[in-house]
Amino acid sequence: MMKKLCIFGVLITNLFFKTFAGNDQEDRILLPQNGFVAGLNKIAMVRTPADSFYITSPDNHIIIRGKLQGPAYWPYSGDWVQKADFSALKTPGEYYFTLPGTKEQRQFRIQDDPCGNIANAAVKAFYYNRCSYPVLPEYGGVFQRGAGHPDKVVYVHKSAASENRPEGTVISSPGGWYDAGDYNKYIVNSGITTYTMLLALEYFPSYWKSRNLAIPESGNNLPDLLDETLFNLRWMLTMQDSDGGVYHKLTTLNFEPFVMPADAHEKRYVIQKNTAASLDFAATMAHASGILSNFSTELPGLADSCRKAAVAAWNWCKKNPGILYRQPPDISTGAYGDGDIRDEWFWAGVEMTVLNGSAFPDSLLKTLQFQTPSWGGVASLGLITALNNSGKIKPELYARCQTVFYTYVDQLINLADRSAWPVSLDYWAWGSNSDIANQGLLKMIAYTFRKDVKYLHAAVNDMNYLAGVNPTGYCFITGFGEKSPMNIHHRVSGSDKINDPVPGFLAGGPNTVVFSDCPDIKRSLLPALSYVDELCSYSTNEIAINWNAPLVFLAGAISYTAGQLKNTK
Numbered sequence: 393m394m395k396k397l398c399i400f401g402v403l404i405t406n407l408f409f410k411t412f413a414g415n416d417q418e419d420r421i422l423l424p425q426n427g428f429v430a431g432l433n434k435i436a437m438v439r440t441p442a443d444s445f446y447i448t449s450p451d452n453h454i455i456i457r458g459k460l461q462g463p464a465y466w467p468y469s470g471d472w473v474q475k476a477d478f479s480a481l482k483t484p485g486e487y488y489f490t491l492p493g494t495k496e497q498r499q500f501r502i503q504d505d506p507c508g509n510i511a512n513a514a515v516k517a518f519y520y521n522r523c524s525y526p527v528l529p530e531y532g533g534v535f536q537r538g539a540g541h542p543d544k545v546v547y548v549h550k551s552a553a554s555e556n557r558p559e560g561t562v563i564s565s566p567g568g569w570y571d572a573g574d575y576n577k578y579i580v581n582s583g584i585t586t587y588t589m590l591l592a593l594e595y596f597p598s599y600w601k602s603r604n605l606a607i608p609e610s611g612n613n614l615p616d617l618l619d620e621t622l623f624n625l626r627w628m629l630t631m632q633d634s635d636g637g638v639y640h641k642l643t644t645l646n647f648e649p650f651v652m653p654a655d656a657h658e659k660r661y662v663i664q665k666n667t668a669a670s671l672d673f674a675a676t677m678a679h680a681s682g683i684l685s686n687f688s689t690e691l692p693g694l695a696d697s698c699r700k701a702a703v704a705a706w707n708w709c710k711k712n713p714g715i716l717y718r719q720p721p722d723i724s725t726g727a728y729g730d731g732d733i734r735d736e737w738f739w740a741g742v743e744m745t746v747l748n749g750s751a752f753p754d755s756l757l758k759t760l761q762f763q764t765p766s767w768g769g770v771a772s773l774g775l776i777t778a779l780n781n782s783g784k785i786k787p788e789l790y791a792r793c794q795t796v797f798y799t800y801v802d803q804l805i806n807l808a809d810r811s812a813w814p815v816s817l818d819y820w821a822w823g824s825n826s827d828i829a830n831q832g833l834l835k836m837i838a839y840t841f842r843k844d845v846k847y848l849h850a851a852v853n854d855m856n857y858l859a860g861v862n863p864t865g866y867c868f869i870t871g872f873g874e875k876s877p878m879n880i881h882h883r884v885s886g887s888d889k890i891n892d893p894v895p896g897f898l899a900g901g902p903n904t905v906v907f908s909d910c911p912d913i914k915r916s917l918l919p920a921l922s923y924v925d926e927l928c929s930y931s932t933n934e935i936a937i938n939w940n941a942p943l944v945f946l947a948g949a950i951s952y953t954a955g956q957l958k959n960t961k
């Protein structure tokens with residue numbers, strides 16, 4: 393099948409390019425719209441027939457000329473593309489990418505650190521999504537807004553009723569981040585998000601300590617990234633019942649309309665305790681406890697509170713090992729249901745081992761499939777934690793974790809090497825951009841340990857994909873780039889009467905999972921192109937905390953590495 397496709401491909405190359413030339417002009421040359429990192433690899437993609445390229449200065453001097461590689465066909469976007477590699481050019485400045493003999497030309501920048509502003513904005517987006525909390529003008533500028541959803545009166549739903557807390561009991565559960573474009577709060581998704589934010593701090597502590605994010609806690613003695621993360625961690629603690637079990641979510645019965653948070657007043661409930669939510673909670677709290685023990689002066693008692701919460705949730709799970717989430721019939725908000733919780737058991741098992749020497753989940757290590765992290769597939773999070781805790785895991789199990797981790801990341805590298813577009817993605821789930829970001833995260837972790845630049849370069853290509861080097865031509869981060877989402881599926885951005893979207897959010901990105909969200913709008917049937925910048929398109933243009941967190945990690949990791957390279961020059 394593949395061979396046939398290739399032969400066919402060669403035959404139609406010229407025809408294809410002629411056809412393609414009728415398409416959108418600006419998208420024939422794809423470059424990262426935030427700029428290339430001066431000290432790192434630089435690949436532009438070309439979708440118009442040419443043999444060579446020039447990089448020229450603004451006054452039209454040729455700086456570099458090179459041969460285009462390819463063309464190669466990408467089945468996910470149905471396009472023929474050529475790669476232009478000019479990694480040798482390392483001088484910051486304004487340039488033009490030019491295809492000789494054609495009118496094709498596109499301006500771009502090379503900068504020492506084009507990812508630092510994205511890293512900051514990606515964290516700041518969480519501040520903009522704080523629940524029960526205002527965005528003040530001194531921190532939010534035009535995006536100031538009133539507080540919404542105080543969540544001091546939250547009802548125990550009948551699915552969550554227990555002896556101590558019967559149906560209708562009122563609990564207080566303020567704070568935390570709105571999960572996505574909606575105003576609800578979900579423990580499963582908060583777990584991986586909070587963990588990923590803590591991981592960024594853990595891997596790049598000096599970097600994040602030096603970042604001023606202009607949030608209310610800036611200028612206190614904690615890194616702003618930690619301050620922002622604590623805003624959600626503290627909310628998570630309120631979601632634990634007195635028996636140790638953890639509620640799945642805090643939600644209205646149905647999604648609220650597109651109104652500002654301060655104008656949304658529907659009753660809120662906590663819903664069914666279950667094993668997946670409790671395991672994610674235990675894992676996150678155990679991990680947080682370890683990190684917070686480094687801040688015992690600034691945050692007295694918090695590491696201990698997280699440790700106790702983790703142990704209580706873990707013990708509840710051992711008594712209730714297989715309770716899956718079942719969406720009650722009167723609830724229609726996000727389900728985050730997960731039919732396979734072996735990976736949640738693995739992640740929590742590793743975290744508990746590191747926390748207090750609990751039994752390592754070695755049988756799961758042998759049998760689980762390890763994949764790019766997602767809210768419902770968290771096995772790799774356990775591997776990541778294991779990698780950074782060699783002293784707390786038996787040597788043979790630690791070695792096995794290393795093997796499994798690097799086998800998977802090397803598979804990603806091989807995929808990218810063979811791919812027409814220089815990324816590792818070969819499946820297109822809802823939130824495909826977060827899969828790219830999470831693959832970049834895995835590669836940067838591999839690079840941190842092994843210092844092999846193949847991981848770093850592949851992660852840079854992932855970052856550049858998110859910033860515009862992708863078949864849609866969009867820089868998927870709001871507020872960045874010349875072609876950027878303007879109509880994200882985000883209740884605040886859709887109702888604040890400001891033209892620009894709230895900045896720093898990663899749009900979910902192309903996929904063909906759902907087509908019913910915007911029935912009147914045509915979308916490509918090709919998964920890597922199937923994206924529309926429309927408010928209605930919750931399947932391609934929503935934002936979510938678990939999508940932004942790996943962007944925080946990846947952009948911060950590359951920004952940090954760019955700084956290191958500059959200092960060692």
Ligand SMILES: [Ca+2]
Pocket residue numbers: 609610611612613614615616619
């Ligand atoms: Ca701070």
Ligand SMILES: [Ca+2]
Pocket residue numbers: 730732733734735736768769770
């Ligand atoms: Ca799972």
